[in-house]
Amino acid sequence: MIRASGLTKRFGARVALDAVSLEVQAGQAVAVIGPNGSGKTTLLRVLSTLGRPDSGSATVTGADLLREPERVRASTAVVLHHFMVYDDLTLEENLRFAAALRGLRLSDATVAERLRVFGLEARAHERAATLSRGNRQRFAITRAFLGAPRVLLLDEPLSGLDEEGRALAERAFTDFTARGGTILATAHRDRDAAFCARSLRLDRGALAAG
Amino acid sequence: MSFAAIVGKDLRLEFRRPETLLAAFLLGLGVLLALRLALPADPRATGAAAIWLALFLSGTLVLLRGFAREHEDGTLDLLLLSRASRWGIFTAKAAAAFVSLGLLAAFVTAVGVAMYEIDLGLSGAGLAAALAVGLFALAVLGTYAGALSARARDRQALLPAVLVAIGLFTILLPCVSATLHAFFGETWGALADLRFPAATGLAVLALAAVTIDRVLEE
Numbered sequence: 001m002i003r004a005s006g007l008t009k010r011f012g013a014r015v016a017l018d019a020v021s022l023e024v025q026a027g028q029a030v031a032v033i034g035p036n037g038s039g040k041t042t043l044l045r046v047l048s049t050l051g052r053p054d055s056g057s058a059t060v061t062g063a064d065l066l067r068e069p070e071r072v073r074a075s076t077a078v079v080l081h082h083f084m085v086y087d088d089l090t091l092e093e094n095l096r097f098a099a100a101l102r103g104l105r106l107s108d109a110t111v112a113e114r115l116r117v118f119g120l121e122a123r124a125h126e127r128a129a130t131l132s133r134g135n136r137q138r139f140a141i142t143r144a145f146l147g148a149p150r151v152l153l154l155d156e157p158l159s160g161l162d163e164e165g166r167a168l169a170e171r172a173f174t175d176f177t178a179r180g181g182t183i184l185a186t187a188h189r190d191r192d193a194a195f196c197a198r199s200l201r202l203d204r205g206a207l208a209a210g
Numbered sequence: 211m212s213f214a215a216i217v218g219k220d221l222r223l224e225f226r227r228p229e230t231l232l233a234a235f236l237l238g239l240g241v242l243l244a245l246r247l248a249l250p251a252d253p254r255a256t257g258a259a260a261i262w263l264a265l266f267l268s269g270t271l272v273l274l275r276g277f278a279r280e281h282e283d284g285t286l287d288l289l290l291l292s293r294a295s296r297w298g299i300f301t302a303k304a305a306a307a308f309v310s311l312g313l314l315a316a317f318v319t320a321v322g323v324a325m326y327e328i329d330l331g332l333s334g335a336g337l338a339a340a341l342a343v344g345l346f347a348l349a350v351l352g353t354y355a356g357a358l359s360a361r362a363r364d365r366q367a368l369l370p371a372v373l374v375a376i377g378l379f380t381i382l383l384p385c386v387s388a389t390l391h392a393f394f395g396e397t398w399g400a401l402a403d404l405r406f407p408a409a410t411g412l413a414v415l416a417l418a419a420v421t422i423d424r425v426l427e428e
Contacts, residue, residue, distance in 0.1 A: 050287055052427055073291055082284030086219070088226040093219075100215030101292030 001026045001182055002047065002151060006056035009042055009205075016042040018205040019056065022184075026150075029173060029183035031193030034202035040186035041081065043202070044153045047184065048078045061150050061182075077149035079157050083136040084143075087129035091120060091139060094128055095146075102147040118142045118168055133160040141169050145176075152176060154185040158192045170195045212294035213302045220306035223279060230275050231310065238268035238318040242325055257326030258389035262344070264318045265311075266382050269345075270370050272310045273352030276303050277360045286360060286426075296422045300357060308349035315341050328393055336392025336400035343404040344385035347411035351377055354418050357425050380410040 002024040009017040016039045024030045034040050045051040047058060049069040057064070063071035085094050092111050099106045106114070115121040118138040123131065131139065137160045144152055152173070158166050173195045177183055187193040201208050224231060241264035245256060280286035289299050319341065323330060330337070355372035384406040391399035418425075 048291060050290060070293065070295070074293055076291075078287075078291055080284060080287060082287070084284050084288040086223060086279075086285060087282060088223050089219070093222070097215055097219050098288065101212050101288065101294060103211055103293055105211070 001028075001062075002058070002060050002184055004047065004056065004058035007043070007046060007053045007058055008055045009039075009046055009051060009053050015205050017046065017053070020202075020205070020207045021056075022200060022207060024182050024184050026182050027177055027180045028198070029177045029185065029196040031190075031196035031199040032184065032186045032202050032207075033188070033190060033193060033199050034186070035188065038202045039205040040202055041155050042205075044078065044080070044155050044184070044186060048076060048153050049073055050078075075149060076151045076153060077144040077146070078153045078155075079137075079140050079144050080155050083128075083140045085128040085131075085136060085139060088127060090125050090127055091115060091131070092124045094139070095143060098143045099146050104147055114142055114146070117145075117172065118165070134162055134165055137161055138165055138168070141172065145172070149181070151182045151184075154183060156186055156188070156192065158187070212292060213298055213305075216289070216294065216299060216302035217306045217309070220276070220279075220303060221309060224275070224306075224310055230271055231314065234268035234271040234314050235317050236268075237271060238264040238314065239321060240264075241267055242318065242322050253326040254328060254393040255390060257322055257328055258393055259386050260326070261319055261322035262382055262386045262389060264322065265315055265344075266348070266373075266377065268314060268318065269311050269348055269352070270373055272314060273307055273348070273356060273373070274369055276307050276353055277356035280360070290426060296426050297419060299426070300353060300418050300422045303356075304349050304353040307353050308345060311345045311349055312341075315345055332395040333392040336395075336397040337389060339397075339404060340385050340388040340392055340400055343408050343411070344381060344388075347381045347407040347414075348373075348377065350411045350414045350418070351381065354414050354425075357418070357422065360426065376410070381407045 005021045007017050007020040020043060032040050032043060042051060046053050047060060049065060049072050059065065060072045061075040063075065065072055089097065095111055095114060096106055111124065112121055115124050118141060120135065120138055120142065123135065141157060158169055161169060173183055185193055185196055190199060193199055242260050245260040245263065280289065352373060355369045358372065359368035384403045388400040388403035391403060
């Protein structure tokens with residue numbers, strides 16, 4: 001589960017997060033809806049330990065964000081705007097590398113099985129540079145499920161996906177929460193957060209229950 | 211596992227797209243040629259200076275790629291989100307840089323030794339020590355400068371500036387002197403000169419151990 005209290009983050013004079021407090025229970029998917037620049041990405045970066053809050057506190061699966069960042073990272077997977085893939089590595093190499101970073105060694109069968117879930121198995125030996133934006137997003141979501149994370153932080157996870165990709169992703173997210181996983185996702189509009197049971201509104205860094 | 215994975219990934223990318231390494235080889239060759247033609251003095255003296263100048267300049271190209279490649283699709287975040295510590299990421303990238311610089315040094319040194327007709331029988335041990343210590347210091351300093359500039363807007367300019375500002379007197383000149391001693395068969399003299407680059411490499415390593423969490427923070 002995710003618990004945040006008074007999270008504040010500034011970039012110079014600009015307040016990106018203004019005392020954000022929220023709670024997401026295990027088995028729940030919650031969406032943070034807001035326009036561009038409202039602080040959605042900053043919130044996910046802070047909760048994933050990529051950004052450090054100026055004040056406030058948070059725990060992810062019981063681990064404190066500032067005191068136990070390694071524990072937070074061990075239980076969390078993140079899908080961000082950029083796809084975090086190496087263009088000159090093949091999809092298989094990218095997946096194996098990401099797995100190794102999580103302490104996993106994948107068998108050939110596991111690689112094929114993982115890529116098959118999002119229809120990427122035929123592209124396994126192609127360099128990531130050849131992938132479309134939608135397929136990169138499919139790959140980023142595939143990678144997020146490596147190592148059985150307990151929490152998914154998803155920054156506009158359906159963006160760039162075609163109808164089939166959206167359906168596959170939504171089913172994967174729904175299955176994940178059904179197994180007890182926790183999701184905090186961002187979106188511009190409610191339609192892109194249909195897999196979430198609850199939504200919150202974020203505007204100019206401040207949160208209000210929707 | 212993360213350490214080996216990052217080293218392996220960096221080296222695989224280096225060879226998957228070898229333009230940078232090839233450009234470094236060409237730059238090294240160009241510097242050697244230019245100095246050979248411009249400075250017709252004692253071949254051992256100019257040879258030592260030419261080899262290290264070529265290595266320093268062409269090595270900068272290799273070092274520039276270290277953290278720069280982590281910006282192409284936000285992959286620095288992938289590393290930072292992994293179970294590897296920031297220190298682990300730093301040391302893995304420094305180790306990969308050391309291997310790449312080693313390949314470059316093998317080429318530049320072989321060409322330099324042939325071009326200046328240097329007798330390696332007399333100077334092999336001292337030269338090997340100078341290369342090992344000098345490249346260690348260069349890899350560590352270059353990787354740290356790369357990490358420092360990872361979040362900087364003008365990162366392409368920052369790294370060479372840091373390398374020259376710090377490395378000129380603490381790595382380049384002592385390594386030239388050590389190599390010169392080696393070429394004259396004075397192995398102990400070479401080792402004495404290597405105190406400076408060794409100390410620089412260790413000092414930057416210690417600095418990185420203390421500061422790398424902050425350096426890579428957003």
